[in-house]
Amino acid sequence: MISVERALESLLSLVGRLPSETVSLRAAAGRALAGPLKAVHDQPPFAASAMDGYAIARDVQPGDTDRVIGESAAGHPFDGTITADSGAVRIFTGAPVPAGATRVILQENISRVEDRITYTEASGTATHVRPAGGDFTAGEPHDPKRPLGSRDIALIAAMGHGAVPVVRKPLVAILMTGDELRAPGERLHPGQITASNGYGLAAMFDAAGAETRVLPIAQDTAESLGQAFRLAEGADLLITIGGASVGDHDLIAPTAGKAGLDLAFHKVAMRPGKPLLAGKINGLVLVGLPGNPVSAIACGTIFILPMLRKMLGLPIGTPTEQHRLAAAVSENGPRQHYMRAQLTASGMIVADRQDSSLLSVLAKATHLVIRPPHDPARNMGDVVTTIALPP
Numbered sequence: 168m169i170s171v172e173r174a175l176e177s178l179l180s181l182v183g184r185l186p187s188e189t190v191s192l193r194a195a196a197g198r199a200l201a202g203p204l205k206a207v208h209d210q211p212p213f214a215a216s217a218m219d220g221y222a223i224a225r226d227v228q229p230g231d232t233d234r235v236i237g238e239s240a241a242g243h244p245f246d247g248t249i250t251a252d253s254g255a256v257r258i259f260t261g262a263p264v265p266a267g268a269t270r271v272i273l274q275e276n277i278s279r280v281e282d283r284i285t286y287t288e289a290s291g292t293a294t295h296v297r298p299a300g301g302d303f304t305a306g307e308p309h310d311p312k313r314p315l316g317s318r319d320i321a322l323i324a325a326m327g328h329g330a331v332p333v334v335r336k337p338l339v340a341i342l343m344t345g346d347e348l349r350a351p352g353e354r355l356h357p358g359q360i361t362a363s364n365g366y367g368l369a370a371m372f373d374a375a376g377a378e379t380r381v382l383p384i385a386q387d388t389a390e391s392l393g394q395a396f397r398l399a400e401g402a403d404l405l406i407t408i409g410g411a412s413v414g415d416h417d418l419i420a421p422t423a424g425k426a427g428l429d430l431a432f433h434k435v436a437m438r439p440g441k442p443l444l445a446g447k448i449n450g451l452v453l454v455g456l457p458g459n460p461v462s463a464i465a466c467g468t469i470f471i472l473p474m475l476r477k478m479l480g481l482p483i484g485t486p487t488e489q490h491r492l493a494a495a496v497s498e499n500g501p502r503q504h505y506m507r508a509q510l511t512a513s514g515m516i517v518a519d520r521q522d523s524s525l526l527s528v529l530a531k532a533t534h535l536v537i538r539p540p541h542d543p544a545r546n547m548g549d550v551v552t553t554i555a556l557p558p
């Protein structure tokens with residue numbers, strides 16, 4: 168059995184960054200930028216008024232007056248320059264501030280009779296002018312190093328990009344295996360269970376920027392698995408679930424072996440996830456996850472997400488967080504344990520039941536508490552290293 172660190176290293180060495188492509192701005196959400204994107208122009212492109220009011224080129228006191236000599240509205244700039252004694256320009260929020268103007272007086276702070284305004288307040292310190300380039304300047308880069316979210320899309324639009332260079336989505340095929348499995352919604356006959364973890368993993372991978380295909384459930388036969396491997400051709404990653412262990416019906420390793428699997432490793436000193444295996448089969452990267460639902464989803468979090476991030480050119484490492492235990496935990500065994508836990512106001516509560524079949528416990532968990540091999544018993548208040556579970 169190899170360590171989690173060695174397994175991760177080995178898995179990462181099986182994949183590389185994918186090529187780039189250009190997509191429309193509307194299709195860019197969730198995608199990884201191909202590189203830093205530069206602003207085409209300043210934002211705002213001109214000094215703009217932050218308020219509805221009057222643009223002037225001087226400080227004023229209550230009782231001072233001005234004549235209104237023109238108007239600047241959004242999309243319709245005032246064509247001319249103003250000076251301290253030229254008069255005021257009527258202006259609206261977002262409109263270009265006329266050349267020469269030093270400030271905008273709010274319309275609430277004047278009284279107006281025809282084209283003459285009288286100031287009712289001193290001008291004060293606020294200019295109510297947004298300077299050109301005050302948000303960002305032409306050439307300024309944006310490179311969020313995460314799948315693009317709604318705020319990135321708004322910024323990229325404002326930067327002047329209608330099309331966005333992104334990294335091609337990793338194509339992931341998920342293959343759930345087992346004679347006992349039925350699709351969600353199908354009636355269960357004796358001995359059958361509902362397949363679940365593959366759907367959770369597909370949601371996790373898609374949210375991370377992949378395009379995931381869930382293949383038809385395969386039976387525990389060499390023929391069925393062989394057929395499924397062929398269906399996965401063209402994918403960047405084939406993730407099998409189940410049949411990874413040592414039972415008579417655990418056929419992933421032997422079947423993939425016969426189909427030419429170049430095995431990188433089989434079995435990792437971790438809990439859950441021990442039977443994990445990986446390698447390349449005719450150029451296709453295969454990762455065999457254990458069938459237990461929590462094992463599969465924990466391995467997806469710990470191993471597959473970093474692989475996807477490498478393929479997308481994103482920072483690979485999984486961030487860790489330190490938290491205090493809300494209650495004591497007993498000593499750990501020889502495998503690195505990823506314990507399901509919930510972060511609460513009083514600290515991290517490690518779930519009592521850690522069996523790897525318990526999806527209800529996993530769904531309530533917020534974190535995995537990492538217990539190194541042979542970690543001694545820990546007390547309430549001790550600091551432990553955790554990783555936040557993905558949404």
Ligand SMILES: Nc1nc2c(c(=O)[nH]1)N[C@H]1C(S)=C(S)[C@@H](COP(=O)(O)OP(=O)(O)OC[C@H]3O[C@@H](n4cnc5c(N)ncnc54)[C@H](O)[C@@H]3O)O[C@H]1N2
Pocket residue numbers: 343344345347348360361362363364365408409410411412413414417439440441442456457458459460462523
């Ligand atoms: N003698 C040993 N037995 C087992 C060992 C071992 O080292 N020696 N390892 C155990 C560990 S740890 C795990 S984890 C499991 C995983 O084994 P497999 O990858 O072969 O998984 P299966 O046997 O196919 O399934 C295990 C369990 O999970 C259910 N399952 C499978 N697929 C799905 C799915 N897509 N959705 C929901 N549930 C699924 C399956 O019905 C089983 O109940 O092996 C231990 N045994």
Ligand code: MOO
Pocket residue numbers: 437438439440441442457459462523
């Ligand atoms: O270690 Mo197995 O991966 O669930 O219990």
